[in-house]
Amino acid sequence: MNRITARLAGLQEKKEKALALFITAGFPNLHDTPSIILEAENGGADLVEIGMPFSDPLADGPVIQHSSARALRNGVTLKHIFRQAGELRRHSEIPIILMGYMNPILSYGLERFLAHAGESGVDGLILPEVPLEETPRFASQIRRHELAQILMVTPTTPLSRQRMIDQASTGFLYCVSATGVTGKRSKHPDFGYVGRVKQRAKKNPVLVGFGIRNREDVRRFSSVSDGVIVGSACIEFLEKNGKRNFGRWVRSLKQA
Amino acid sequence: MTRTHRHAGYHAPDARGYYGAYGGRFVPETLIASLDELEKIFRAAQRDSSFKQEYLSLLHSFAGRPTALTFAERLTRHYKRGRIYLKREDLCHTGAHKINNTIGQVLLAKRAGKTRVVAETGAGQHGVATATVAAKLGLECVVFMGQKDCERQKLNVRRMKMLGATVIPVTAGAATLKDATSEAIRNWVTNVGSTFYVLGSVVGPHPYPLIVRTFQSVIGNETRRQLRKLTGRTPSHLVACVGGGSNSIGMFYPFFADKVTMIGVEGGGKGIRTGKHAATLSKGRPGILHGSMSYVLQDDFGQVLEAHSISAGLDYPGVGPEHSYWKDLKRVTYVSVTDRQAVEAAHRLTRLEGIIPALETAHAIAHLESLMPRTRVDDIVVICLSGRGDKDMDSYAAFADAARRKQ
Numbered sequence: 001m002n003r004i005t006a007r008l009a010g011l012q013e014k015k016e017k018a019l020a021l022f023i024t025a026g027f028p029n030l031h032d033t034p035s036i037i038l039e040a041e042n043g044g045a046d047l048v049e050i051g052m053p054f055s056d057p058l059a060d061g062p063v064i065q066h067s068s069a070r071a072l073r074n075g076v077t078l079k080h081i082f083r084q085a086g087e088l089r090r091h092s093e094i095p096i097i098l099m100g101y102m103n104p105i106l107s108y109g110l111e112r113f114l115a116h117a118g119e120s121g122v123d124g125l126i127l128p129e130v131p132l133e134e135t136p137r138f139a140s141q142i143r144r145h146e147l148a149q150i151l152m153v154t155p156t157t158p159l160s161r162q163r164m165i166d167q168a169s170t171g172f173l174y175c176v177s178a179t180g181v182t183g184k185r186s187k188h189p190d191f192g193y194v195g196r197v198k199q200r201a202k203k204n205p206v207l208v209g210f211g212i213r214n215r216e217d218v219r220r221f222s223s224v225s226d227g228v229i230v231g232s233a234c235i236e237f238l239e240k241n242g243k244r245n246f247g248r249w250v251r252s253l254k255q256a
Numbered sequence: 257m258t259r260t261h262r263h264a265g266y267h268a269p270d271a272r273g274y275y276g277a278y279g280g281r282f283v284p285e286t287l288i289a290s291l292d293e294l295e296k297i298f299r300a301a302q303r304d305s306s307f308k309q310e311y312l313s314l315l316h317s318f319a320g321r322p323t324a325l326t327f328a329e330r331l332t333r334h335y336k337r338g339r340i341y342l343k344r345e346d347l348c349h350t351g352a353h354k355i356n357n358t359i360g361q362v363l364l365a366k367r368a369g370k371t372r373v374v375a376e377t378g379a380g381q382h383g384v385a386t387a388t389v390a391a392k393l394g395l396e397c398v399v400f401m402g403q404k405d406c407e408r409q410k411l412n413v414r415r416m417k418m419l420g421a422t423v424i425p426v427t428a429g430a431a432t433l434k435d436a437t438s439e440a441i442r443n444w445v446t447n448v449g450s451t452f453y454v455l456g457s458v459v460g461p462h463p464y465p466l467i468v469r470t471f472q473s474v475i476g477n478e479t480r481r482q483l484r485k486l487t488g489r490t491p492s493h494l495v496a497c498v499g500g501g502s503n504s505i506g507m508f509y510p511f512f513a514d515k516v517t518m519i520g521v522e523g524g525g526k527g528i529r530t531g532k533h534a535a536t537l538s539k540g541r542p543g544i545l546h547g548s549m550s551y552v553l554q555d556d557f558g559q560v561l562e563a564h565s566i567s568a569g570l571d572y573p574g575v576g577p578e579h580s581y582w583k584d585l586k587r588v589t590y591v592s593v594t595d596r597q598a599v600e601a602a603h604r605l606t607r608l609e610g611i612i613p614a615l616e617t618a619h620a621i622a623h624l625e626s627l628m629p630r631t632r633v634d635d636i637v638v639i640c641l642s643g644r645g646d647k648d649m650d651s652y653a654a655f656a657d658a659a660r661r662k663q
Contacts, residue, residue, distance in 0.1 A: 054560075056545060058284070058546070059442075103554065106543055107554060108558065128284050128285075129544065130282060133288075134281065152285045154285045156287075156288075157288070161288075161289075179286050179445060179447075179448050179449070181445055
């Protein structure tokens with residue numbers, strides 16, 4: 001069984017909610033990523049998303065934009081990311097998901113990218129620019145490499161489409177908490193919407209992401225779903241404090 | 257609205273918005289429902305005679321169409337070869353072809369019940385055209401513009417503000433059109449319920465390239481009628497500049513099935529061998545930027561490169577997907593000219609024809625230097641004079657100063 005599915009099933013059995021973290025690869029320093037993730041795992045993180053930096057991250061707010069730009073200045077490439085994933089895999093069984101934009105992947109070569117991802121112990125992909133209609137182009141190749149392809153639903157996704165996305169998604173269903181880019185938002189969160197997504201998702205566990213920043217967010221969103229994804233807030237923490245106490249901070253979220 | 261042409265054997269885009277291998281929709285899921293709705297509204301508007309009436313009436317009474325087709329007598333004599341005609345989009349209200357599209361899209365926004373429009377702009381012409389129509393039709397308007405472009409196109413920033421638009425300078429990346437476009441899309445994703453994104457070129461996710469092509473086709477359709485009346489013929493050559501590629505698509509598309517040579521001219525910056533240029537079709541590779549598959553200027557790792565051009569409107573590392581398709585089909589030839597060649601051509605046109613062109617347009621004119629010696633006296637060359645140069649007076653002066661200092 002894919003590590004993502006196994007991990008989420010295990011948590012469900014224990015009636016525990018999942019905590020997934022997003023970390024930009026090569027940030028704050030080029031070689032920090034594996035140790036940051038191990039620290040996070042010690043703090044109780046259940047899954048990790050490694051962000052593959054891109055020059056033009058359309059779906060990201062300022063925090064992840066800046067971390068991507070910094071990582072690119074540090075010289076991070078897909079080759080580094082696979083090496084780091086491989087290193088992490090030697091020390092840990094935490095499910096690893098790569099998240100990013102298509103252009104660097106196409107430039108690397110899709111087949112080569114998937115093969116190297118599989119070999120490095122990566123378990124799944126999140127490609128926010130690739131909507132349901134474009135997934136069939138990549139689906140069979142992604143399956144062949146035994147990678148999960150995690151798709152997103154958002155508050156603007158019609159009901160019938162939500163069902164199709166749930167069916168096409170593997171690993172889990174990514175529920176985007178509100179319209180907009182990653183990072184903090186001014187709007188009040190709509191827990192009712194998240195609850196409805198959870199209710200209708202027949203195939204996949206539902207993890208909620210975008211704008212989840214603190215213990216209260218974690219608690220409230222987890223109560224209506226199978227878990228949460230924390231991204232920009234992790235980057236902000238690392239920006240401010242470096243790796244120091246990152247594990248402790250993660251633990252405070254996990255125990256929220 | 258101009259009639260949609262169905263050329264024998266040419267049916268692009270397909271139902272999923274593909275032009276051959278290019279185009280499609282590569283945007284966050286949040287926008288998909290909006291794009292579906294936009295396509296529905298656009299298709300319904302095309303069938304609705306009252307929409308067509310309103311659009312044509314605004315083109316005529318507000319934008320000033322039809323624009324003239326001017327015989328460039330002295331420029332023709334200068335080259336002593338084929339006859340040169342200028343399609344005068346510079347005579348449109350606001351000074352460029354951009355308003356053909358913004359009238360159409362802002363009418364669509366109203367039809368969709370949106371109260372707020374956002375736009376990206378490079379040279380500021382699309383921003384001004386959007387702000388103008390938003391003022392006319394009573395919608396709130398927000399324009400994203402790269403900080404660098406705000407500086408080199410100050411006049412247009414002032415115009416947008418006077419028109420009541422909010423201009424938001426974008427400092428990310430190179431602070432030019434690419435970054436302004438990313439920021440406009442992010443704003444749209446965030447405010448998708450109330451906001452209509454008025455896209456200025458034949459780029460972005462489906463159906464935008466189709467919508468912009470449809471509204472800009474008025475350029476080529478008018479040219480055909482006017483040239484037939486003046487000469488009884490169709491052109492032998494069409495020349496237009498290509499940034500994202502909207503004025504060139506508008507000129508070329510209606511002539512797609514004709515026996516006519518089409519040439520798109522990209523911004524060659526300091527020269528395409530220097531790496532400092534905006535010649536996406538000449539030097540890029542297929543990839544995904546701003547929602548569609550197309551040629552992209554990128555490094556070996558698939559990171560998008562900064563474009564370089566003296567022209568803020570051409571300073572973009574992407575290009576419309578249909579241009580990528582036409583390049584591969586070899587239906588259109590894409591070339592580039594340098595900043596210097598463009599500026600020289602602008603001065604030549606100004607002295608010989610009494611028209612100061614926009615820097616973007618000057619690139620198309622510069623290509624005459626290599627094209628005209630190869631034409632015959634009975635050829636007819638039509639240039640899309642996409643915009644006027646008022647906004648560029650500072651850039652022209654700065655270029656002249658820099659050239660003097662070097663001597």
